[in-house]
Amino acid sequence: MPREAGQNGQGRSHMQVIIHAGAHKTDEDKLVRCLMGNEPILSELGTAVPHPNSYRKLLRDLLNEGLQAGLPADTRDRVLQAMRVPEGTERLVISNHGFFGTPRMAVNSGQFYPAAVARLRLFQEILHLDDVELFLGLRDPGGLLPALAHDARAHSVADYIGGGEPKDILWSELLARISREVPDMPMTVWCNEDTPLIWGEVMRDMAGVEPTLRLDGEYYLLHDIMSRSGMKRFLEYMGDKPDMSEVQRRRVIAAFLDKFAEEEALEEELELPGWTDAMVDELSAIYDEDCYAIRQIPGVVVIDP
Template structure:
């Protein structure tokens, strides 16, 4: 980690950007960080959510070709650092870092402005090491959610101009890697989030893999039946390390056996969107995830 000098003061900090994607987190990760504020403080970790993005970064990212906007964002960010206290790592979380929901499907791609926006952030954070965390979501469910978030006119325009069958997260990932090559990149599948929730938080915070976090299994517990909840509680009483393979195996089994369909499945309210379309996207999505997991410059979190 490099040291940065601001008005004669030496500052050492790593900036961790959790950038969505939209409809994959809904603020739950920030809730987990808040539940572990004391632990994070012991490891000199701070975190901020949407308000920090809105107040200091949105204008620059929405006009990333404007040099003055970038410089102003950098100056304002540096002014805020002393207010964060003696922290080595700052986690910033909102999917809007890679784009507003209106740009989630545009120009035949997912988030086509993501690379330029992350490159802009890297410039704002010059002198700091930057890490990027993105949870991906099955396009079979992401596409209808993203489209139904748009006004009717915008949705119809996208449907007229976009071959939805060609949409893949790989293009977005390649775009970011090309324009921000020095950013450390961590990804995971949103469908695995209940089983890697604690791992995501530990990785963002730079904690050891055996560090215990409060409520790290609360998301998983919210998705399973009463029997599943009881089995999770029984496992927790054994106080196994979070990285224990046997614990992970048991949690995966509980999720497979006791997940409640109403909790993990959603109604995809887009005309013409069928189970067959979702299945086709799921197959392609799994292929993309396998390719990402094999990339040496990307850290991929699996259960």
């Protein structure tokens, strides 16, 4: 039976630590739940995915403490012990859409996640023996900003962002800021709108396993957006063709979604004062351009469909 972290904390070899920090209003913990569902095979391969209840409050308190007064020398041991990380773990995956703050803190001064750099530096301090990487799902601001405003109980998007123009709030600014201020931290990002096509790849990249490894839950999102009959036919089709490449699987998923997607499941409408369809369309066009700019930022890997 593997020994738990903390029993010999100073002697532990370093790990790769994946910080999945959301963004807010993207996968809503589906990613970490799907990875936890693969615990038997992932643990054999050296990847640990502890339950979020074991670390979310602890890390929130430590991040707040670290910003105010610094961190004790034994912080890493405390964290790994709380998460019950087995000895021999090579890769640790932790996930929380709130790592960079609450929905109310997600946008300020014309930026996504103003606190991101300070908190990532604290993660590096907490996990000072480890290689920390950031994984982040992005979302079209045309739908994200009203959703965040709603969760923050703001009266309007303008009230929520507190000045400036929504069109100036860019994901590329956040990622360039992290790249500049935390240059030794690799980043992997993807567009939330693409996740039905790339969910399996996101899971495997986060877990650090081979691209050919089949994981439970890699079609999880399709259940929410495809008709029951379409999903049944899709799973039968995929079951008959287990050796498909990643590209072939994506083409099949796209074809089935084209035929069997339930349109109402793909739509999300939040009516807030002053927020119009024209603004949503404008922000979506800017988002497309911004996603191209992101590909030029040093240290950023983009998972594309």
